[in-house]
Amino acid sequence: xxxxxxxxxxxxxxxxxxxxxxxxxxxxxxxxxxxxxxxxxxxxxxxxxxxxxxxxxxxxxxxxxxxxxxxxxxxxxxxxxxxxxxxxxxxxxxxxxxxxxxxxxxxxxxxxxxxxxxxxxxxxxxxxxxxxxxxx
Numbered sequence: 001x002x003x004x005x006x007x008x009x010x011x012x013x014x015x016x017x018x019x020x021x022x023x024x025x026x027x028x029x030x031x032x033x034x035x036x037x038x039x040x041x042x043x044x045x046x047x048x049x050x051x052x053x054x055x056x057x058x059x060x061x062x063x064x065x066x067x068x069x070x071x072x073x074x075x076x077x078x079x080x081x082x083x084x085x086x087x088x089x090x091x092x093x094x095x096x097x098x099x100x101x102x103x104x105x106x107x108x109x110x111x112x113x114x115x116x117x118x119x120x121x122x123x124x125x126x127x128x129x130x131x132x133x134x135x136x
Contacts, residue, residue, distance in 0.1 A: 005127060006028065006029065006032060006082055007081060007082060008126070008127070009025070009028065009126040009127070010025070010081050010082065011081075012126055013025065017090075018109070019094045019095075019098055019108075019109050020108055020109050020122070021122075022087075022090055022091040022094045023091055023094075023095075023106060023107070023108060023114065024114075024119065024122040024123075025087045025090075025091065026087050026088045026090070026091035026092075026106075027041050027106060027114065027119060028123070029074075029082070029084035029087050029088065030072075030074060030084060030088060032084075033074045033075070033084045034072045034073075034074050036072065038116055038119055038120075039116065041106060041114075041119070051076075052075070052076050052085075053073055053074060053075050053076055053085065054073075054074050054084075054085055054088055055071055055072060055073040055074065056071070056072055056105065074088075095107060098111075099111055120132055
C-alpha cells in the first residue's frame with residue numbers, strides 16, 4: 001500500500017536529511033496527498049502558508065477547459081510521521097536557507113527544478129529499481 005511505502009521511506013531517512021532528500025520527501029507527500037501526477041509537481045507553483053494545511057496553484061491542468069488553473073490543498077496530519085505539512089515545512093526551511101531569492105518552489109541542491117528522472121531515481125533509491133512514478 002502507498003502509505004506503507006511512504007512510512008518505509010520516512011523510516012529510512014537519515015536523522016539530518018540533505019536538501020535533496022527533504023525535497024524528495026516533500027514532493028512525494030504532496031503528490032500522494034494531492035493526487036497529483038509527477039509531471040504536475042515540476043510546474044512552477046505559488047505557495048500559500050497556513051497552520052493546518054498548505055495549497056498551491058497549478059497554472060494549468062489537462063482537464064481545465066477554462067485555463068484558470070487548479071488550487072491543490074493538502075491537509076495536515078498532526079502527530080503522524082506521514083504528516084505532509086511537517087515534511088513540506090522542513091523542505092521549505094531548507095529551500096529558504098539555500099535559495100532565499102529564488103521563487104521556484106521545488107529546487108534541487110543545484111538550484112534547478114527536479115526532473116521526472118531525478119524524482120524517479122530518488123524513489124528507486126528507497127523502494128528499488130522496479131518502481132516508477134506516474135501517479136504518486
